[in-house]
Amino acid sequence: MARFVRWYGSGPLHLLVLIASFAITGYALVRLFAVRPLEVAIWFVGAAILHDLILLPLYSLADLSAQAVLRHRAPRMPQPPWINYLRVPTFLAGVLLLVWFPLIFDLSIPYPGAARLPEGVYLGRWLAITAVLFAASALAFALKLRRVHRATRATKERPAPGHDAAP
Amino acid sequence: MDSGGRPPAPGSDGPQRPSSEKGHAQGRLERVRAAAAALATKGTAGIRALVRRVEQTPPPPGPFRPGFWRSPIRGPWLTSVFGLVLLVGIPILFVTGALSYAAYNPGLGTLNDQTPDKGLLGFYLFDWPTHPYWLYRLTQGVHVTLGVVLVPVVLAKLWSVIPKLFEWPPARSAAQALERLSLLALVGGVVFEFVTGILNIQLYYVFPGSFYTLHFYGAWVFIAAFVVHASLKLRRMTRALRSRNLLTEMRTGLDDTxxxxxxxxxxxxLGPAAPTTTRRGALAMVGGGSLLLLVVTAGQSIGGRLRGTALLAPHNRDPGSGPNGFQINKTAAAVGINPAHVGPDWRLEIHGPGPMLVLTRAQLLAMPQHAAALPIACVEGWSTPDQRWNGLRLADLAALAGIPDAGSVLVESVQPPGPYSSVVLRGNQIHDPRSLLALRVNGADLSLDHGYPARVIVPANPGVNNTKWVHRLTFRT
Structure with a gap:
């Protein structure tokens, strides 16, 4: 057993479970690839690549760039951490787009004929939701800014009490 | 791993020899053993050396370097929280998906079965019931809505483990290499299933082949990898979840992250950046994404006043008003119904063991009518509240055909041949008193888009199997 573990890198149960899983995978893959195997394989592996090597790097890069670009603006006033006020509405509007993009961009040809519903409404709706999300975030940020500025003014005034005391 | 180790497993030495030859055979056996052990040692040593050499090579620059990934909140606890949500959610998706597969009654023959080579993958099939009548509406509404709602969680889970993709060396052992191969099926599978499902509910048929086949076999590839992953990681997940207190995390601010x-x-x-968000913030953002998707999607499965809240879902508006103003799956124009086939010349043919019956719509209306309040529930996840249907009981029509205890009925539409232009229903579906050949709905004649002159409506039946524009019923034992 110890020898097996040394040779294999894990216990025999690990190997048994994986082989059982690969057998089921193989059984289903043969059927999945029965028609147009190359295209299905491209879709299957492409799905992992599309996410791991394209979507994730892109959104990570966007997030880092947003922080980098805006960090170098010399703040005249003390700034509260702001990235989340941009990140959250972008993420929310982004997942809506990611899930519903075929309808938003009118890509589905059979849809209007099949459901007897006009397709053109989705882009406007998504934009409206996006506007509401960013407006709400802007409002939340404005309130936060006001709180921060009030707090700073209060600390600035404290060192010199009585200086500008009312007559 | 020195030579001359333990004897090989019993049975690997070939057939047992009679005892007279024992001594001689023993000697030969020893030699074979020694040779095999030496070979194995040499082979393993070679692999060892290779692994050592790969291990000693410095990782390529970029994401393979340990310092590349800098998020201070990434870690086993956060991964395990997302993992736990998926550990509950994915099995629900799989079970409701399998139920939907069973609901099509693929066991009733080639007409219903789009995956005739399913083999063992259909082992769980059972006779789809008609009780409760909202069963398919519930299971498929959950399947589609939950799938949409879990998208942010899947994205977050994948984000949380991305450094593992760039691990260096790519594999330290055979075990790890196999496990990583399984992860390809897991990640490829989860994205493939979500993408095909989400595209299909929007009728965006760009995937290579029949949705039904791809989504079904893809689900098996994915679930095989999912079960392995869950069982191999379960202990690590529970340990990680116990390592931090959720309530404490929910009270931890940015300064203490x-x-x-x-x-x-x-x-x-290894070299974390300064935190820009808390774990609470990350969970709230992902949860908020799920909640938002739920709000803009669920209404299409609930119907009524809430339908309008499904702002981005495909069936979020009523296609018309009045008795026939409810959701349509395929319009008559979309499937190419020839108006001449559903005009005054339309006849219903009823086949059975006896002579064929041919009936006009007026004759059907003159027969005893029955009522049933049933929904339309589509595989795409949307559904309608109960509609009040009127028409003839399928059971009565079976009796008329001379086979009151019919075991199945082939329902054929006037629509041009294609998927779902005909279907086979099972005996339990025929004999439910709420199963109708409907002629009217909500007090009016069926509209053409809802199947005029006559359509089938069966409790708990997937919408597409409630055949519209019916012109022939063939009852069988």
Whole structure:
């Protein structure tokens, strides 16, 4: 057993479970690839690549760039951490787009004929939701800014009490 | 791993020899054993050397370097929270998906079965019931809505483990290499299933082949990898979940957000950046994404006043008003119904063991009518509230055909041949008193888009199997 573990890198149960899983995978893959195997394989592996090597790097890069670009603006006033006020509405509007993009961009040809519903409404709706999300975030940020500025003014005034005391 | 180790497993030495030859055979056996052991040692040594050489090569620059990933909140605890949500959610998706597969009654023959080569993958099939009548509406509404709602969680889970993709060396052992191969099926599978499902509910048929086949076999590839992954990681997940208190995390602000202690999996950043969000913030953002998707989607499965809240879902508006103003799956124009086939010349043919019956719509209306309040529930996840249907009981029509205890009925539409232009229903579906050949709905004649002159409506039946524009019923034992 110890020898097996040394040779294999894990216990025999690990190997048994994986082989059982690969057998089921193989059984289903043969059927999945029965028609147009190359295209299905491209879709299957492409799905992992599309996410791991394209979507994730892109959104990570966007997030880092947003922080980098805006960090170098010399703040005249003390700034509260702001990235989340941009990140959250972008993420929310982004997942809506990611899930519903075929309808938003009118890509589905059979849809209007099949459901007897006009397709053109989705882009406007998504934009409206996006506007509401960013407006709400802007409002939340404005309130936060006001709180921060009030707090700073209060600390600035404290060192010199009585200086500008009312007559 | 020195030579001359333990004897090989019994049975690997070939057939047992009679005892007279024992001594001689023993000697030969020893020699074979020694040779095999030497060979194995040499082979393993070679692999060892290779692994050592790969291990000693410095990782390529970029994401393969341990310092590349800098998120201070990435770590086993956060991964395990997302993992736990998926550990509950994915089995629900799989079970409701399998139920939907069973609901099509693929066991009733080639007409219903789009995956005739399913083999063992249909082992669980059972006779789809008609009780409760809202069963398919519930299971498929849950399947589609939950799938949409879990998208942010899947994205977050994948984000949380991305450093593992760039692990260096790519595999330290055979076990790890196999496990990573299984992860390809897991990640490829989860994205493939979500993408095909989400595209299909929007009728965006760009995937290579029949949705039914791809989504079904893809689900098996994915679930095989999912079960392995869940069972191999379960203990690590529970340990990670116990390592931090959720309530404490929910009270921890940005200033107190610290990376988790270094983990053997290398999820925790070695050189963490200053935190820009808390774990609470990350969970709230992902949960908020799920909640938002739920709000803009669920209404299409609930119907009524809430339908309008499904702002981005495909069936979020009523296609018309009045008795026939409810959701349509395929319009008559979309499937190419020839108006001449549903005009005054339309006849219903009823086949059975006896002579064929041919009936006009007026004759059907003159027969005893029955009522049933049933929904339309589509595989795409949307559904309608109960509609009040009027028409003839399928059971009565079976009796008329001379086979009151019919075991199945072939329902054929006037629509041009294609998927779902005809279907086979099972005996339990024929004999439910709410199963109708409907002529009217909500007090009016069926509209052409809802199947005029006559359509089938069966409790708990997937919408597409409630055949519209019916012109022939063939009852069989």
């Amino acid at each position: 610290q990376p988790e202690p270094p983990d053997p999996d290398g999820l925790v950043a």
